[in-house]
Amino acid sequence: MGHNMARTSAAETGREATPARRVNIGMVVLAVTALTCLLGPFLWHFEATQIGAGLPFLGPGFEHPFGTDDLGRDQLARLMVGGRITVIVAAGSALLSILIGVTWGVLAAARRGWMDEVLMRTADAFMAIPQIVFALVFVAAFGSSILSLTIIIGVLLAPTTARIVRSVAMSELSSDYAVAARACGLGRTRVMATEILPNVLPTIMVQATINVAAAIILEATLSFIGLGIQPPDASWGTLLLQGYGKFYNSAWLVLVPTVWIVVTIWALTATSESLRSRARREAAA
Amino acid sequence: MGRFIVTRLAWSAMIIVASSILVFLVLRVLPSDPVLARLGASTGVDPDVIARLRAEAGLDDSIITQYLSWVGGVLKGDLGSSYASQIPVAQIIAERLPVTLELTFLAMLAVVLVSVPLALAAVFRGRSTADKAIGFLTSLGISVPLFVVSLILILVFASTLGWLPSRGYVPFIEDPSENLKLMILPVASLAFVASPLLIRHMRESMSEAESEAYVRTAVGKGAVRARVLLQHILRTSLVPTLTMLGLIVGYTLAGTVVVEYVFGLPGIGSLALEAALKRDYAVLQSVVILIVFMFVATTFIVDIVNGLIDPRVRVGAQHG
Amino acid sequence: MSNSVPEPVLSVRDLQVSVPSGKGETLAVRGVDFDLQPGARLGLVGESGSGKSLTALALMRMLPPSLRIRAGQVLLDGRDLLTLSPREMCDVRGREIAMIYQNPMAALNPVLTIGAQLVEGLRIHSSVSRSTARRRAVELLGDVGIPDPGRRLDSYPYELSGGMRQRVVIAMALSCEPSVIIADEPTTALDVTTQARVLALLRQLVSSHGTAVILISHDLEVAAEFCENVQVMYAGKLVERSPSAELFAYPLHPYTKALLESSCVLTTDLTRPIPVIPGQPPQPGRFPVGCAFQPRCGQAGEICTDHDPVLEQMHERSVACHFPHPGASTVAGSGLEGGSFDG
Numbered sequence A: 001m002g003h004n005m006a007r008t009s010a011a012e013t014g015r016e017a018t019p020a021r022r023v024n025i026g027m028v029v030l031a032v033t034a035l036t037c038l039l040g041p042f043l044w045h046f047e048a049t050q051i052g053a054g055l056p057f058l059g060p061g062f063e064h065p066f067g068t069d070d071l072g073r074d075q076l077a078r079l080m081v082g083g084r085i086t087v088i089v090a091a092g093s094a095l096l097s098i099l100i101g102v103t104w105g106v107l108a109a110a111r112r113g114w115m116d117e118v119l120m121r122t123a124d125a126f127m128a129i130p131q132i133v134f135a136l137v138f139v140a141a142f143g144s145s146i147l148s149l150t151i152i153i154g155v156l157l158a159p160t161t162a163r164i165v166r167s168v169a170m171s172e173l174s175s176d177y178a179v180a181a182r183a184c185g186l187g188r189t190r191v192m193a194t195e196i197l198p199n200v201l202p203t204i205m206v207q208a209t210i211n212v213a214a215a216i217i218l219e220a221t222l223s224f225i226g227l228g229i230q231p232p233d234a235s236w237g238t239l240l241l242q243g244y245g246k247f248y249n250s251a252w253l254v255l256v257p258t259v260w261i262v263v264t265i266w267a268l269t270a271t272s273e274s275l276r277s278r279a280r281r282e283a284a285a
Numbered sequence B: 001m002g003r004f005i006v007t008r009l010a011w012s013a014m015i016i017v018a019s020s021i022l023v024f025l026v027l028r029v030l031p032s033d034p035v036l037a038r039l040g041a042s043t044g045v046d047p048d049v050i051a052r053l054r055a056e057a058g059l060d061d062s063i064i065t066q067y068l069s070w071v072g073g074v075l076k077g078d079l080g081s082s083y084a085s086q087i088p089v090a091q092i093i094a095e096r097l098p099v100t101l102e103l104t105f106l107a108m109l110a111v112v113l114v115s116v117p118l119a120l121a122a123v124f125r126g127r128s129t130a131d132k133a134i135g136f137l138t139s140l141g142i143s144v145p146l147f148v149v150s151l152i153l154i155l156v157f158a159s160t161l162g163w164l165p166s167r168g169y170v171p172f173i174e175d176p177s178e179n180l181k182l183m184i185l186p187v188a189s190l191a192f193v194a195s196p197l198l199i200r201h202m203r204e205s206m207s208e209a210e211s212e213a214y215v216r217t218a219v220g221k222g223a224v225r226a227r228v229l230l231q232h233i234l235r236t237s238l239v240p241t242l243t244m245l246g247l248i249v250g251y252t253l254a255g256t257v258v259v260e261y262v263f264g265l266p267g268i269g270s271l272a273l274e275a276a277l278k279r280d281y282a283v284l285q286s287v288v289i290l291i292v293f294m295f296v297a298t299t300f301i302v303d304i305v306n307g308l309i310d311p312r313v314r315v316g317a318q319h320g
Numbered sequence C: 001m002s003n004s005v006p007e008p009v010l011s012v013r014d015l016q017v018s019v020p021s022g023k024g025e026t027l028a029v030r031g032v033d034f035d036l037q038p039g040a041r042l043g044l045v046g047e048s049g050s051g052k053s054l055t056a057l058a059l060m061r062m063l064p065p066s067l068r069i070r071a072g073q074v075l076l077d078g079r080d081l082l083t084l085s086p087r088e089m090c091d092v093r094g095r096e097i098a099m100i101y102q103n104p105m106a107a108l109n110p111v112l113t114i115g116a117q118l119v120e121g122l123r124i125h126s127s128v129s130r131s132t133a134r135r136r137a138v139e140l141l142g143d144v145g146i147p148d149p150g151r152r153l154d155s156y157p158y159e160l161s162g163g164m165r166q167r168v169v170i171a172m173a174l175s176c177e178p179s180v181i182i183a184d185e186p187t188t189a190l191d192v193t194t195q196a197r198v199l200a201l202l203r204q205l206v207s208s209h210g211t212a213v214i215l216i217s218h219d220l221e222v223a224a225e226f227c228e229n230v231q232v233m234y235a236g237k238l239v240e241r242s243p244s245a246e247l248f249a250y251p252l253h254p255y256t257k258a259l260l261e262s263s264c265v266l267t268t269d270l271t272r273p274i275p276v277i278p279g280q281p282p283q284p285g286r287f288p289v290g291c292a293f294q295p296r297c298g299q300a301g302e303i304c305t306d307h308d309p310v311l312e313q314m315h316e317r318s319v320a321c322h323f324p325h326p327g328a329s330t331v332a333g334s335g336l337e338g339g340s341f342d343g
Helices: A025-043 A075-111 A113-127 A131-142 A146-173 A176-183 A188-224 A236-245 A252-284 B002-028 B034-039 B047-056 B063-076 B089-124 B129-143 B146-160 B176-210 B213-220 B225-263 B268-277 B281-309 B311-315 C052-059 C086-092 C114-125 C130-143 C162-174 C192-209 C220-226 C244-249 C254-262 C302-306 C326-330
Strands: C010-021 C024-036 C041-045 C068-076 C097-100 C180-184 C212-217 C229-234 C237-243 C312-314 C317-319
Touching (some): A025 A075, A075 A252, A113 A146, A131 B002, A131 B281, A252 B129, A252 B146, B002 B063, B063 B281, B146 B176, B146 B225, B176 B225, B213 B225, B225 B268, B268 B281, C010 C052, C024 C052, C024 C068, C024 C237, C097 C162, C114 C130, C114 C162, C220 C229, C229 C244
Parallel strands (some): C041 C212, C041 C229, C180 C212
Antiparallel strands (some): C010 C024, C312 C317
């Protein structure tokens, strides 16, 4: 009835699309950090285990950009080597958590019924145990080698991921294109794989970044309280632990790892934010 | 409402049971042996002694039997004895629980007192400098791990400035002022890490509420900004805010592990850590389940309160 | 017709609203003028992008943060609302001018009872006690035809149907006896039967209270039925204003005519293609030079691209066009001359 004119346009309500930035500063920082830690030890002329590379407790200087510790070891070298382990554990566990979490969530979303219930109740049971506390349990049971830490953290981060993936998958499943695909006779798995997963991908990427940050925090915390990386291996957490003990001699031993950890986590958070707003924008389009 | 309470109660109980099974499984399905850990050596011990101790600890029974006997014990108030010290677990926990309760309570108080005004200030005049500043601070706050915050606070306020003690605990009954003084830094650490979460969450849900039609209706009625903010925006954000608060209690409980360790507080967080280090499963198990219980109980209370505030919570679907 | 016209209760002069655009700001409402007589019902019709909703929000000074009123006067009972402080404006809103919204589902706060919301509206503007306010709220609910109003006071919005919720919104708008009510698409979200009922209710209430109404709609028919006069808005400007019957029978502006022709009624011949207006309405920032409708107009002449026509009054009707519809001139006794008009 009547010439039906559409709803108020974006112009009418004054909403203005902000231009998207493909790469933000957080991502740059991340890339630089990761590259430095992974490749740096090969290129830098000091060894992390080289005792007496310089005088002990040196502050930042030309020879040793981040100073030296109580045994005269070059801090930059230690940070890079420690960073390597942190990066490996964090990336590995994040990857594991995504693999487990996505399978878990997608399975629950696809199968519905009692399997969904069981899977989600299990997730609830996991999430009722605060992460660090559960980490204590796992480490007490399985020890704290690099491998077991990676697996433990991966498992700890999986339930939250699963919940998020499930919720996105379910809302995608009920959207028109998925219903149409099913109406065409495509099997549930096929629909899931080809139609839905691509649309869940942005969420997964956001969650992956968040998980990496969470993994770094978990690993560093565990290392700091003595349940994480054990000497002689080092991670940023253990460096902080050692630095804390030697604070009176040189504040730099605490300051430098702190800044590195905080900057990395901040970069990850910033990246996840920009990924999230990009995902939101694409979804609205 | 009554039916709602019963449903939530049943669900909470189920979660606690499921979590306890999970923990039990992890600790039982493991490579290292608690008895050996207790004995402190892995070689050179008489196998008969080992066998006897294992039988005593019930480690020879099937997992299900072990679990059921443990549950039976819990219901009677008997949590077994510490593998390390032989002291009844229940006793150890009873001694150390008040410390954690005090710490958690003060921390949550601090979080609420800090977060609510800041979140309101951020939303009061949308996109103001206050908003941006608070946004930046919360970004920063989220990026710093708890133990780093604790370290920094100690290094600044205890080591360098010497204003506050860095470690130790005195029960409140003995010396209230000293007790509180010793609590300041631990509480500050927890609050520093938890507040950004709450502020962000509140800010987001209030910003969303801002663009809702009923806010426009309120403005159209002539309500001033303060009323709109409190009566409408905050009110409808209350439910997600309280839910978040419940989650933060969980994070804080986890945080007590770190904070109690760093600040030398004899609470159950540090107890859990010690038990993990010593592989004292009897203690670890019970402490973890206790923490789960406290977390789930908090969530339960939050759910009930939410049901009272928002009628849709009572009526709508329970768990997604 | 008469020359001693009473003072309009609302007088809008040259209202301009800007919206953010790619290169800064651009006008979405480009100079709107109209008067609203006490107790009159005026329609404002237009499609999306025409600026009608923005005009309504501008009158209440409730525009979203990035939009600004660039110029104009809004005289309510002689007072220019645009010069008031925010606090003063809060006093005016609800008490002297009130609004009814498009989506009754969302317009009520879901966690407050409707009684609480009605009482709030009353107590913002007067210092009555809560019990007095409650009693008044019950009366109001009865006025809008809600059954069992005493008990309904303590219901939550989700317990009511869409039509009932809209009645509550109307009750809230009327609660402080404002002189003007702006109804922004009040029935769009309702089904047709409820639509008719709510409009009938609104009509009865405003005439008994003597409230003037501005009805905003995209639906010409609804506006024409409810209102005594209708104005049509296109691309941020008013292009025609007429008493409803005449607007329908003899539209002056080509846009109005095209709108009417493109709508379907029971008697429309469905064997032939329904005429549509070619093209799209322009968005703010991309309004054509000269007459904004000219690219889509079947009667456009050269002058239309050069000069934007001004709203000119002809007896009771106004139109902004260089070539108002010739059909209007053949109505006997309308007093309108034939031929074309120069801008």
